Amino acid sequence: xxxxxxxxxxxxxxxxxxxxxxxxxxxxxxDNGVRRQYDVEMGVDSLVPIASFxxxxxxxxxxxxxxxxRFEGDLTDPAFVSETLASFEPDAVVHFxxxxxxxxxxxxxxxxxxxxxxxxxxxxxxxxxxxxxNRDIHLVKLGTMGEYGTPNIDIEEGYIEITHRGRxxxxxxxxxxxxxxHLSKVHDSHNIMFAxxxxxxxxxxxxxxxxxxxxxxxxxxxxxxxxxxxxxxVFGTVLNRFCVQAVTGHPLTVYGSGGQTRxxxxxxxxxxxxxxxxxxxxxxxxxxxxxxxTESFSVAEMAxxxxxxxxxxxxxxxxxxxxxxxxxxxYRAAHTKLLDLGLNPHLLTRSVIQSILAVAxxxxxxxxxxxxxxxxxxxxxxxxxxxxxxxxxNGPSFTVADVPSGISSGGS
Amino acid sequence: xxxxxxxxxxxxxxxxxxxxxxxxxxxxxxDNGVRRQYDVEMGVDSLVPIASFxxxxxxxxxxxxxxxxRFEGDLTDPAFVSETLASFEPDAVVHFxxxxxxxxxxxxxxxxxxxxxxxxxxxxxxxxxxxxxNRDIHLVKLGTMGEYGTPNIDIEEGYIEITHRGRxxxxxxxxxxxxxxHLSKVHDSHNIMFAxxxxxxxxxxxxxxxxxxxxxxxxxxxxxxxxxxxxxxVFGTVLNRFCVQAVTGHPLTVYGSGGQTRxxxxxxxxxxxxxxxxxxxxxxxxxxxxxxxTESFSVAEMAxxxxxxxxxxxxxxxxxxxxxxxxxxxYRAAHTKLLDLGLNPHLLTRSVIQSILAVAxxxxxxxxxxxxxxxxxxxxxxxxxxxxxxxxxNGPSFTVADVPSGISSGGS
Numbered sequence: 028x029x030x031x032x033x034x035x036x037x038x039x040x041x042x043x044x045x046x047x048x049x050x051x052x053x054x055x056x057x058d059n060g061v062r063r064q065y066d067v068e069m070g071v072d073s074l075v076p077i078a079s080f081x082x083x084x085x086x087x088x089x090x091x092x093x094x095x096x097r098f099e100g101d102l103t104d105p106a107f108v109s110e111t112l113a114s115f116e117p118d119a120v121v122h123f124x125x126x127x128x129x130x131x132x133x134x135x136x137x138x139x140x141x142x143x144x145x146x147x148x149x150x151x152x153x154x155x156x157x158x159x160x161n162r163d164i165h166l167v168k169l170g171t172m173g174e175y176g177t178p179n180i181d182i183e184e185g186y187i188e189i190t191h192r193g194r195x196x197x198x199x200x201x202x203x204x205x206x207x208x209h210l211s212k213v214h215d216s217h218n219i220m221f222a223x224x225x226x227x228x229x230x231x232x233x234x235x236x237x238x239x240x241x242x243x244x245x246x247x248x249x250x251x252x253x254x255x256x257x258x259x260x261v262f263g264t265v266l267n268r269f270c271v272q273a274v275t276g277h278p279l280t281v282y283g284s285g286g287q288t289r290x291x292x293x294x295x296x297x298x299x300x301x302x303x304x305x306x307x308x309x310x311x312x313x314x315x316x317x318x319x320x321t322e323s324f325s326v327a328e329m330a331x332x333x334x335x336x337x338x339x340x341x342x343x344x345x346x347x348x349x350x351x352x353x354x355x356x357x358y359r360a361a362h363t364k365l366l367d368l369g370l371n372p373h374l375l376t377r378s379v380i381q382s383i384l385a386v387a388x389x390x391x392x393x394x395x396x397x398x399x400x401x402x403x404x405x406x407x408x409x410x411x412x413x414x415x416x417x418x419x420x421n422g423p424s425f426t427v428a429d430v431p432s433g434i435s436s437g438g439s
Numbered sequence: 440x441x442x443x444x445x446x447x448x449x450x451x452x453x454x455x456x457x458x459x460x461x462x463x464x465x466x467x468x469x470d471n472g473v474r475r476q477y478d479v480e481m482g483v484d485s486l487v488p489i490a491s492f493x494x495x496x497x498x499x500x501x502x503x504x505x506x507x508x509r510f511e512g513d514l515t516d517p518a519f520v521s522e523t524l525a526s527f528e529p530d531a532v533v534h535f536x537x538x539x540x541x542x543x544x545x546x547x548x549x550x551x552x553x554x555x556x557x558x559x560x561x562x563x564x565x566x567x568x569x570x571x572x573n574r575d576i577h578l579v580k581l582g583t584m585g586e587y588g589t590p591n592i593d594i595e596e597g598y599i600e601i602t603h604r605g606r607x608x609x610x611x612x613x614x615x616x617x618x619x620x621h622l623s624k625v626h627d628s629h630n631i632m633f634a635x636x637x638x639x640x641x642x643x644x645x646x647x648x649x650x651x652x653x654x655x656x657x658x659x660x661x662x663x664x665x666x667x668x669x670x671x672x673v674f675g676t677v678l679n680r681f682c683v684q685a686v687t688g689h690p691l692t693v694y695g696s697g698g699q700t701r702x703x704x705x706x707x708x709x710x711x712x713x714x715x716x717x718x719x720x721x722x723x724x725x726x727x728x729x730x731x732x733t734e735s736f737s738v739a740e741m742a743x744x745x746x747x748x749x750x751x752x753x754x755x756x757x758x759x760x761x762x763x764x765x766x767x768x769x770y771r772a773a774h775t776k777l778l779d780l781g782l783n784p785h786l787l788t789r790s791v792i793q794s795i796l797a798v799a800x801x802x803x804x805x806x807x808x809x810x811x812x813x814x815x816x817x818x819x820x821x822x823x824x825x826x827x828x829x830x831x832x833n834g835p836s837f838t839v840a841d842v843p844s845g846i847s848s849g850g851s
Binding site: 105136139140143144147148151152155158159178179180181183187189190191192194195196198199200201202203204205206207210213214217218220221224225226351357405406408409 | 563602613614615618629633636637763817
């Protein structure tokens, strides 16, 4: 299969590209490098050193003998999207290429607008390019379990059958996202569903939980194949952050009571789920939603698990809630569709936590303790980030290409 | 009350501003003039001649002795939004200022992206400005009944109680919008709901049906106070179009079987509903949704009603469906909340249809017959508009200010 991985330089895009390449697919990797620019803006860096996009693609060829077709450009540039699809002629597109941090989207107005425009316009450009060139291309889009929020009923996979006043219909599952980032994913889902309906596109929306873990069978083959590891307050995810806090002798910081429960999955299962979606494509016109996680844990439970596995003393601090979300809530979410396709989950065992602690331990000299605590406050419209290099959070210093193409700046 | 009307130069914004002004409110009108630029792009014009924004504001002062504070600028320019709010200090903001044509949003990729960026970013900028300056400002936002689509169950007002696997919750009503324009309104609704939750803003979303009619008590006071009347295939709405077709001797063009059923309301009820929402504001933190229509009709029924009232021969033609929508479907939508607040509907009587026919008759020499038929096809990614002045539909020729401000063009 010819598979284009958008965001192929990122935490999950890169290992996904290697995994699919090793499985015999012809893989193209597309990236604009913006994830590395967020690091510059935030004044932080991946805990594990990562090679440049060029270097890692070259190294993969050395190690595996396999070639990745590399494309540098921005999805908000419609000509780039169109030319890349025309040149690579994919059978499927795996779309990781979005700003994916909730706190980043909540820094201030500029970051909120940037996140929504970047994510929504990039996906619109992709939908148009597919519709124009080949409506048979299977779009595998990364969504998030955070689209659903925390309703007081079971969460289903994308749709719910509702009986109301004696009539029944199957309708899109109601969404209650908790950040401007999560909202951008809800907007995407609605746009993609509509594109499938009017153009007969085939799409799978992977509503992914929070991913943990670092090494994959392919990334361990050479240090220059390593993927990034984020632990900071803006891009770091909770389990990685707890492991870094433990090995650097800092308290594990739980927001509020820690009763917030979330679906989680191992990075190895991200790769497997994407592969299962690709092997079993959606039908023409079908907008299919899979909930992509394997287990649910509360934040407090995760902190306890890390404390239990850490070979030393670790304490747990409860911080005031920076976000607006329920600290205690009902949470039960369906996730059977990927299991039905054959997913064999890698669960969050003691040895998995130990392996993440080992990654953190090996690189703990690179930890910037000032980057770990939350700096973005949901109730404020302008959080002042104080970062290692003095960036002030007054807007991204990078640029995106030509967002509303043809409708340029300057009107009254 | 100090009320800022955004989109105050448009079909509904202008009469709303006059109505509120005459009721003793201090009214500010904000517009960027883009609705008039769409006319230039499409090569059409309002059937009823309209005065310039300046002229009509000055004429209102002559006629009524009342002053409207006029602000020219674009909501996608965050500095303009912030400065306008700071200068006018509104108690309430009525937000009509969005690209509001479904066919326009479906012309091609550029128009789809423009519509979503313009509407979503404008509203985000407004939410941030309210949150920064005065969270007590009541936002009255124009949504659309088209957000719901045509589910096979009753449509409720914004929320629905769902019992599922033995548990019950009240959740946002599932949305199935039918164009990139309607999608932009769904995106807005989700963003506003979230802003109310995190910042305690108060907002009312008016999910309006299709508006018909032209004259109001205020606009008839002088010809230069008239509001626009659209009949073209892109911005014209169905009942106005049928009346223009009848008086110009053209068949009334029904798309498909005409079984599409929609909520409708008189322009006079738009004014009354906005006033009722303003008089009974949402609570702090409340995102309230009213379905703003008074009666439902199928397209075929409306064509029959116009044919019956037209003083001459009118035929009905069934055209192939340009849109992707159900031609026959269940439709029952709640609309009791505005009635409960005291709305006294102006129904679609024979005399109302006769009055719209009279407007069309009085200006029929201004009709461009070539502008009436549908030119935008939902299944195509690039409709070729053939318009009176030769515009080719290859993108808006106007510009919007500084869309993702601070994140300018030029990235890799």
